[in-house]
Amino acid sequence: MTNSSSDIRVVVGIDFGTTYSGFAYAYVNANVDTPNSIETNDTWPEKKGEFKTNTVIRYDDKFNVLKWGLPALAEKVSRKSKNSKFEEIQIAELFKLHLGDISEEEKPKLPLGLDPRKAITDYLCEIRKLLKSRISDRWPGLIYFKHVRIVLTIPVEYDERVRAIMRQCAYDAELILTLESENLEFTTESEAAAIYCLENLSEHPLKEGDSFMIVDCGGGTVDLTVRTILPDLQLSELTESTGDFCGSAYIDKEFKKFLEIKIGKSALKFMEEKHYPHLQYLIQYFCTHVKLPFDGDERNWRNKEIDLEEVCPVIMQYVKGEEREDLEGCEWLIELDFQTVKYFFDKVVGNILKLIREQLTKSEKNIAAIFLVGGFSESNIVKGAVIYGLKMDAIKTRVLKKTYGINYCRNWTPNDPAEKMKIIGGQKKILVFKRLAKKGTEVYVDQAFKEIVYPIYKEQSACNFSIYKINADDGKYCDDPEMKLFGTLNLEIPDVHLGFGRPMEFTLTFGQMETRAFAKALKSGKSVQANFKLEL
Structure with a gap:
């Protein structure tokens, strides 16, 4: 870069x-x-x-x-x-x-x-x-x-x-x-x-040595991380950070489900496809007048009414059948009592509490404080x-969320699957998953994960390695279903005249937010071109 x-x-x-x-x-x-x-x-x-x-x-x-x-x-x-x-x-x-x-x-x-x-x-x-x-x-x-x-x-x-x-x-x-x-x-x-x-x-x-949890409740996602305070006001990550799609937008989604019951499935579909700005205004109205004032205390609650004829009049032409009869009978008013609104929140709050419990269970240290952040x-x-x-x-x-490794070429043995054998340079070879970094490992942000490789044929001037990731501690073969291609590392191999005697060391850093690659020829000590291309 x-x-x-x-x-x-x-x-x-x-x-x-x-x-x-x-x-x-x-x-x-x-x-x-x-x-x-x-x-x-x-x-x-x-x-x-x-x-x-x-x-x-x-x-x-x-x-x-x-x-x-x-x-x-x-x-x-x-x-x-x-x-x-x-x-x-x-x-x-x-x-x-x-x-x-x-x-x-x-x-x-x-x-x-x-x-x-x-x-x-x-x-x-x-x-x-x-x-x-x-x-x-x-x-x-x-x-x-x-x-x-x-x-x-x-x-x-x-x-x-x-x-x-x-x-x-x-x-x-x-x-x-x-x-x-x-x-x-x-x-x-x-x-x-x-x-x-x-x-x-x-x-x-x-103070230094204490651990604390951050619970970030946003609009779309809720993210959690547990950090320990190090000397010089630095932070280490204690457990693997977690998150889920259970932010405040999902409360709006529950309101839409409620609205669908009131106006009918076809009416809501027409609104989404033909009159989305009108539907969006209705949801804004719900957020301002219902969601934001709700504090979970029934003693502070006064039932809310949404007048569809006033707030979203275009919706009236699409409501049919029993739903129309019911809404006409109550003059197009939708009433929201405490239990109904609480139900909108319950699933979202329940998911957040589940995430917090999981983080507390994973932590090997006592959590001194929990900070709830996010919001407008x-x-x-x-x-x-x-x-x-x-x-x-x-x-x-940071703590790694995946296990990373390469498709490593080694000699095939009779204990290996016959169907996975490859003939390379006249020799029997097999590609296996060789782990570089293990999921759940706490790593320094600039920590180097190194591997030494050699040419697999004398005249080789470049090579590439497929980097794989897996949501497990280790893997066996890179074509296993649970393996995901993470990216490709391309290396130059200089000094072709030296044949097989050209050890190359490549380095990958997984602790940063973006993986970076470096390489050098061990005999000369010179840096060589190493390009890591992420699989998109």
């Missing part, structure tokens, strides 16, 4: 969230311990005083961006304009979830023909325009984006394949100058929150991302 760390003058943390996004920035010479050294953006299109804006884009029928953030949300439509100009616009939201490992049925609907990667790129492009304006006002004379390090937060369950997609989107959005630029770094949302907590220990009775506020996640960009050594260790 292109190394330009010495040119960095400003660090920007971008919290690109499922439902809300924000960014903060700081000059590299700023005193991180001084709260005012990190500035959180609070001015957005048609919105001021809030530290985040909605992760929503409004397109025209050719997928040109019309508006983004809060202005992209659907407005209220009067009863006199049921077939308004709304039908000419297309709204994209929750598109970040399309990168997650969830079924197609669970992925949010997007306008027909819209690739979620385009939506991500378009949104990051709008962020970039606003970000450049803010930094230009604050520090005139910077070269964009040569002097700016971007730290992008991602959910803990997003693997390296997704990080590569995000890197491509960031490049297409012109946040970085080259695809390989080291001016873009990643950190998980829970890791960024942990870094922020580490920098504010005076607010909490934690001045996010300690985005500030933690900036701190990470200022102090890249804040994270000392």
Whole structure:
């Protein structure tokens, strides 16, 4: 990757969230311990005083961006304009979830023909325009984006394949100058929150050696990590970080299921396909008037009513049969009592508690504190991302979520499967999985995993290794069903005249957010070309 760390003058943390996004920035010479050294953006299109804006884009029928953030949300439509100009616009939201490992049925609907990667790129492009304006006002004379390090937060369950997609989107959005630029770094949302907590220990009775848990409840995902405080205010990862798709957007999903019962399956389908902006406005209304005020205490609850005729009049033309009779009988009012709303929350809260229990069970140390973060506020996640960009050594260790290895060529033996035998250079060979790094291992972020290899024929001038990953402690053969191709490592093998006597050492680092490769010829000690290409 292109190394330009010495040119960095400003660090920007971008919290690109499922439902809300924000960014903060700081000059590299700023005193991180001084709260005012990190500035959180609070001015957005048609919105001021809030530290985040909605992760929503409004397109025209050719997928040109019309508006983004809060202005992209659907407005209220009067009863006199049921077939308004709304039908000419297309709204994209929750598109970040399309990168997650969830079924197609669970992925949010997007306008027909819209690739979620385009939506991500378009949104990051709008962020970039606003970000450049803010930094230009604050520090005139910077070269964009040569002097700016971007730290992008991602959910803990997003693997390296997704990080590569995000890197491509960031490049297409012109946040970085080259695809390989080291001016873009990643950190998980829970890791960024942990870094922020580490920098504010005076607010909490934690000390060196203590372990704490971060529970980041976002719009789409909930991420958990357990960290131990090391000397010099560094953090190690105690257990494998975990997460799931059970953020606040899934409460909205439960409301939609409830709405489907009230209006009928066909009516909801028509709304999703023909009048999505109207449906989105109805869900916004639910969030503002029902979801956000709900605190789980029945003593504070007053039943809520949603007047469909007032809030979403277009829906009335699609309701048929018994559902229509019932709604007409109650004047198109939907009542939400405490138990109904609690049911919307129960599944999401239950999943979060399950994740917490699993982390507590896995931890071999006592957890001194649990920090609950996330939500629509001045996010300690985005500030933690900036701190990470200022102090890249804040994270000392991470725990591997997969086992990694190579397809290693060795001599075939009679104990090996006959069908897996290969004839290479006139000799019987077999490709087996050779483990490099084991799942669950705590590794330093720059820890090297090395392997020495030799040419398999005299004239060989280059070779490649397929790197595999598996969700187990080890594997046997790379063509086993549970094996997943992680990427390909290409190596030069110089000094062909030396024949077989050319040992090569290659190194892979798995502790960083993006895997990197190095290699050298052991006889000469010289570095040689090593390229790692991720499987997408």
